[in-house]
Amino acid sequence: FPSSTKIFTPGQPAPRGKSLITKGWLQEAALRMLLNNLDFEVAEKPEDLVVYGGRGKAARSLPDFHNILKALQELENEETLLIQSGSPVARIKTWQNAPRVLLANSNLVGNWANWNHFDELEKKGLMMYGQMTAGSWIYIGSQGIVQGTYETFYEAFQQHYKGVTKGRYVFSTGLGGMGGAQPLAAVLTGACFLGIEVDKKRAEMRLKSGYLDEIHNDIDSAMNSLKNSLSEGLAKSIAIIGNVADILPILLERNDFHPSLVTDQTSAHDPTYGYVPQGYSMEQVFQERKLNPKKVEQDAMQSIGKHVRYLLELKNRGIPTFDYGNNIRAMAKKVGVDNAFDIKGFVPEYIRPLFCKGKGPFRFVMLSGDSEDLKKADQALMNLFPHHNDIQRWLSLAPKRISIQGLPARILWLGYGDRLKAGLLLNEMVKSGEISCPVVIGRDHLDCGSVASPYRETEDMKDGSDAVADWALLNAFGNISSGASWVSFHHGGGVGMGYSLHAGMVIVADGSQEASERLKRVLTFDPAMGIFRHADAGYESSRKIAGEQMNRSVEADS
């Protein structure tokens, strides 16, 4: 590299503050967000370029990581960088309002869209698994999912227990990058949490980040602590270290195991490199994944089968039990658990009404690295939405309980109309200097109009269009046309190869007039896709918004 190129190491925090090492804020934002995805505080295994979700990566290989950062430093304000599954393949002249980066990760033609074919390509160095926000550089640590998990648990407690959480607990497994949000999300609802995690290091990471309260190596001490918290009406989160296939059958035999909600967030979507089979120590599983990946996969599938049978047993005992988006039911069905889909998915059960209103996981990140900027943004957004009880509730809880990982960031579920208001406000705050540096605005691919995933976001659609992926493509095309700063299209996120197609978008609020125009287009179009998608599928609440609110705003604009 020329001596002017700054070289980074995966794990190293992203640069902060006002001075740029690139030729513009959009390139700078992409560079900082790629580095932030792999910051030691944020990523699960930065040394392997793994961000979260099994083997969800931010760049294909170490040379690719360096080449992307070099390309971003050289990229002009009227150029676009193309990333193919984590590798920079071209820089091309476009124009100022085009995205600075376009990313396509893990996409395979339907007939070849399975892990076996993907693994062959990955071995040859031709592909990378991008998960959702890992390969599209907008991961913000466990916080990214904590509000979605909170909204899910909150709604489940409303539906099943009239909102009473005191003296109740959520039971789940897997405290990884996303699953690690579960203990805190449960506690934020006022409930306790009992979880199982096989990898002690992962649980310790949650303890350190304040997402988890206690770790226990034995079941008795965990259950005693849980009992005390429940009887005192405290909201506490507790993890037991062990494999779910060993621990859950013991819990099922005990007469003091009565969770109120049950789910799971192991990486069951990836039986070879995500789920840990029964009988394997962590050292063994890491070694065997390299030496005998097929054997690991077969053993993991058998363990997943057992795991789902135990979940069905809990469901049969009358406890609300739901799939939390890791494809565990489809995996279990493959190994003979024919009734795995008796367990319902979290989207049709709890989240779809939000998607119908264009509501989803809006998020923003402070490129200054200054937590004071985040505080100012939180307060300004509280003031902007004084009558939204859900926003008031969330913004009064989140800043107190969520510790900063990497660049200061906030997740805030917002609907159609409100995302635009929030984006413009943040841009104004950058313009006036109230916020000291540009703000990155993005979202998860798990959103209202950006994903086709029949066992997750589009499960059980009213018109049976669960597997129709045209909407996800239209979402990407529209965000590109509207001038998002980077746009991505991925396959297999959340649920694994063959099960999903989805788009991501990020837009930078740098305080300029051009950014304001781009924000107007992108933050209108992107959530509007959720309304179009659900209106077309026959959901009345979306049709109403499409008919009233959207027509009105078009008239007002014209």
Ligand code: NAD
């Ligand atoms: P991760 O790979 O970072 O974490 C998975 C965790 O499960 C790890 O800590 C692992 O040690 C643990 N685990 C694996 N097998 C186990 C076993 N047999 N017993 C006990 N613990 C075990 O993944 P993540 O980012 O936390 O995501 C988890 C799953 O949730 C993935 O399938 C992901 O695609 C899905 N996901 C769902 C949502 C959602 O909104 N519902 C969002 C993101 C990801």
